[in-house]
Amino acid sequence: MSVSPNPQAPAESCPIRTMPEHVAFIMDGNGRWATSRGLPRTEGHRQGLEALRKTIRHAGKVGIRVVTIYSFSSENWNRPATEVSFLMGLLKRFVQRDLSELHEANVRIRVIGGRSDLEPGILALLEEAEDLTRKNTGLDLVVAFNYGARDEIVRATQHIAQRVKDGELSVEDISEDTLSQNLDTGGLPDPDLIIRTSGEIRLSNFLLWQAAYSEFYFCDLNWPDFDEAALDQALDCFCNRERRYGGVDAKAL
Ligand code: FPP
Numbered sequence: 001m002s003v004s005p006n007p008q009a010p011a012e013s014c015p016i017r018t019m020p021e022h023v024a025f026i027m028d029g030n031g032r033w034a035t036s037r038g039l040p041r042t043e044g045h046r047q048g049l050e051a052l053r054k055t056i057r058h059a060g061k062v063g064i065r066v067v068t069i070y071s072f073s074s075e076n077w078n079r080p081a082t083e084v085s086f087l088m089g090l091l092k093r094f095v096q097r098d099l100s101e102l103h104e105a106n107v108r109i110r111v112i113g114g115r116s117d118l119e120p121g122i123l124a125l126l127e128e129a130e131d132l133t134r135k136n137t138g139l140d141l142v143v144a145f146n147y148g149a150r151d152e153i154v155r156a157t158q159h160i161a162q163r164v165k166d167g168e169l170s171v172e173d174i175s176e177d178t179l180s181q182n183l184d185t186g187g188l189p190d191p192d193l194i195i196r197t198s199g200e201i202r203l204s205n206f207l208l209w210q211a212a213y214s215e216f217y218f219c220d221l222n223w224p225d226f227d228e229a230a231l232d233q234a235l236d237c238f239c240n241r242e243r244r245y246g247g248v249d250a251k252a253l
Contacts, residue, residue: 022065023192024194025068026196028196049094074148109132111142183210199218
């Protein structure tokens with residue numbers, strides 16, 4: 001699999017200067033994809049993993065540097081036990097089967113989300129993936145697993161408060177950057193583009209802090225149907241957006 005960022009090959013119609021550096025995905029609609037075909041919901045997740053593989057490969061090819069995937073939210077524990085257990089198994093299979101290929105393709109894996117309540121076997125596997133790929137310099141694959149943005153912000157706040165209590169940081173020195181650096185995503189750029197499939201138009205507790213200036217792209221495809229052409233379409237749309245970050249269009253002055 002060749003997934004190293006290649007800035008020489010952006011999506012065709014996208015001027016290189018506007019190519020998003022970081023694209024985050026809310027991979028929604030696996031269940032609906034399956035039930036509309038009379039299949040068990042788990043089959044939707046299985047096909048969803050195939051769509052994910054295609055997406056990672058294509059993202060690297062068109063020059064995206066960071067891909068974040070919402071693979072299991074802190075609220076997904078509320079699903080039936082059989083589905084939760086299937087998703088845990090799917091993550092294990094993904095890491096076990098794809099890790100060496102991702103490593104060879106120079107992908108660096110980073111996991112975000114709460115770790116304290118993860119099953120030790122899964123935690124060990126995720127940490128192994130991070131350790132093995134830590135020094136890679138290609139695409140950053142950020143796996144949001146057991147992730148909830150509010151939980152992430154609370155954990156970051158607790159860490160900062162502890163540093164103040166220990167005399168390592170003064171209250172006056174707490175800045176936006178302090179919070180950013182203490183989030184699970186510390187050191188990564190904020191997402192330029194967040195894509196959600198399946199026609200749902202909400203963030204669902206995903207990257208709430210980091211999404212302050214993200215562009216959003218919603219499409220009706222269910223995640224298992226998301227493919228290279230769908231990603232190109234989202235990137236084309238992004239290229240035509242004008243990002244002002246609260247300022248005004250220079251041409252309007
Ligand atoms: C949302 O669809 C999807 C998920 C909760 C899981 C996402 C998982 C994958 C795409 C497969 C890859 C997984 C791993 C762990 C690497 P939904 O089930 O909420 O769909 P629905 O809204 O139609 O019910």
